[in-house]
Amino acid sequence: MKKSHIVILILILASVAVLVSFMGNLSTYETIASARQKAGKTVTIIARIDKRQPIEYDPKKDPNYLSFQITDTLGNTARVVYHAEKPYDLEKAERITLKGKMDGNVFNVSNGGILIKCPSKYKDDPASNKKALSQN
């Protein structure tokens, strides 16, 4: 066997090892109900903020505690706790992607685990354009 083949074989084996460990570390998208089944395991949830409940964030008391209620498409709800600053425009978000662990009825979001989708951030939102047209 050629040397280059050996090296390539080693690299392929290394890649497979990387792939396996990568797959092992993947989290899954879950609903609130199925996340409860997998308590303690890191999962990703896509949900809406339940605006009927207040978003708890009082930076004067503690800038590292944020808590709010979410509802998923199946109508289940859970309380979310995040130990960092409130992301900007959280209350305007249509949908949020949360990464973290379910613990009882509380979903603990890992650091940097909130991703907010505001369609108008980088691309113009037809809805806001419509609003701009009809204001005044």
Next chain:
Amino acid sequence: MQFIGEHLLPGKIGHFFALLFFSASLVAMVAYFKAANAKTPAEEGGWRRMARWAFFIDVLSVFAVFGTIVYIIANHLFEYNFAWEHSSRSMPLQYLLSCIWEAQEGSFLLWTIWVCVLGLILIRRAGKWESPVMTVISFTHLCLATMIMGLYFFGNKVGFNPFILVRQMDFAANAPIFERADYMSIPQMQDGQGLNALLQNYWMVIHPPILFLGFSSTVVPFAYAIAGLWKRQWDWTRAALPWTLFSACVLGTGIMMGAAWAYEALSFAGYWSWDPVENASLVPWLVMIAGLHTMLVYNATGHSLRATHFFLITQFVLVLYSTFLTRSGILGDTSVHAFVDSGMNVQLALFVFIFLFPAYGLFIARYGKIPHIVKEEATGSREFWMFIGSLVLFLSALFVIGSTSLPVFNLVTKKKVAIGDDAQFAYNRIEIFIAMLIGILTAVTQYLKYKGTTFSWWWKKIWLPTTVALVISVLVSVFGGIQYDKYGIGFLAAIHLAMFGAIYAVVANLAYIRTGLRGKLRAAGPSIAHVGFGLMLVGILLSSAKKNVLSVNTTGILLPFAPETKQDPMENLTLLKGVPTDMGNYIATYVSGDSVDTRSKTTYFHIHFDKKRSKEKFDLYPDFIVSTKGGGETSANPDKYHYWDRDIFAYVSYAENPGGDTAQFRPSAPLAAGDTAYFPKGYLVLDSVLINPNIGKFHFARTDTAIAAKVSVVTRDSMRYVAYPALYFKDGSWQFANDTIFAQNLALQFDKIEGRKIVLGVKESSQMVPFVALKVLEFPQIAVLWAGTIIMIIGFVISIIWRRRQAALTVSR
């Protein structure tokens, strides 16, 4: 209906040129194709002349389209959606062009323009390669033309017409204002939406053009690779080498400019966060670098031509795939930057496949014909290890794009998976080994000769730089203070190993300029670029491993409750206005927060830092922007203080929305001097009314007229305060000067005068004491990263000049 006040001519001219652009590039492509396949020189010459003319018309049309858009924006023709959506009257001049590439169709136009420029240079310089290479370039141009065409074929929209009117947009359907013929005179049509406040940054002026020059130039090495396969001529690599260097240089510069922008403006808390959009531009660059190295191997030894073809085809396909990823909206749940769905997904996907299938098809069909050397490379040869290095780069690129593509994978397989707990670490734990491998390969391979090296010769040259690198990296490891144990001892060890690799790359390549090249700088481009790359790795490793959160609450005063157990450090600290707060080695004070720019609604916060046990002090002004566009999104930009060896980097993680205080002033009944008014927390007495007061806080000019009320406030807790709300006439209008009693969260306003009485406004709010939550980070040795980047670019430029001279020499021989 005949609308009044519309300027329809520019749009018609623009759209005409957009269609001419499409037709001309089609003609150019066909004619170049014919020329490339021509049997006789006369036939080829005829087709080529026609192709050139078509391409010139093509270029002219593109510039006409671009010029028309500039005209529409510069003249504020807001009946056009492009001007209405992306520009506004008050926009500073330098953002006039920026707002063109804020739009999707505008950024395609930018891409197109660069292809024009590159095409013109190729026509001048490509010689015998002109016809086949320009066939590919013209085909790319044709595809780009469809992106801005905006025509309907069998009910399918192809491209997005930049000259569409507002009233033709989907969102404008049924808008009542278009029922009026004179809708142009309605206020909302008098000004545009402007450039997103987030993007009003000088990087927005220069980063996109450079990045897109990088993107568009990747087609040139690709075109040469295709031309070589097509014509079965295998010397294309010499002509393509300077282009590949150019492309790698510009794309690299563009990516790092994006990193610099992220570092200093977009409050990503750093220059690189493995965001899918960042990955999408890095991956083609990595594959391009792999192709560059195998190309050098082929030019020197005849090995690795197949790999070169493969890498250069793949890098361009990856550029197209990245375009699809970032613009289709598919990254919606994983990236903070990507565009949202624009309804062009099918077209964007086709853009990938229309290159992918023919290119790989041709590669596979010709694979057996590509010359290769049966005898394999010697273990001690430079080409062997360069090939291995390229393979490592390619595999790392594959890993990054694979992880980034999970949303695509989910879409195809209907599965639902995402990167685990810590997205950045998922990349870092792999890439750290890549950094180590590449660092070491970069160091040792330069000292190997092509075709084979004896060990003793190699060792004689390399033992000294190796020893020096070992000593330095041991010193850095021992005294550098790298104690990043967040991910355990294994990862910390990997950091130290990678640090050695990076330092080795720097030292060995520096030494090589002296010993291997005898200081001949003109030929030292590769070594200089490698030194720069090594320094970048050193900078990345040091700044990331030693990144330090300063805003950890060390006093414990402001944390009354600690909910649950938590692993993450408390990274934000609240600063009350005027209260010095303990922050690690510093005492930080929030001095003031004044809105400076009302148009873009930017608030600057003045934070003063005093270093403990030292006279050192500095001020930072992180800001807070409320976007003028869309739903009024907010964002914060950091500010930083540069020490020679580190940056202190601060941004506002929470501030009261400057316009968002919901509490209202409640007017009192009209009061005469001595009258009392009640409010929920107590009562106030109007003591007297002062005309042009000259006490304490007031500093009115002589020409101003001012009336102030002296008010005594008594609250329920029996505290007594005196406040002076005022009303003054300045520069032709009446202004309020409110007075605030911070201790009671109470604000008083001199509302108006009614006869001989006055009305006071009282506002009670729970958020009266101004404060900000701040995150402060320390980035050590960040300057090494930027210095390394600049050195790498210089190395590339020297290489381009050197290789172009060599290519010119081979041609003239």
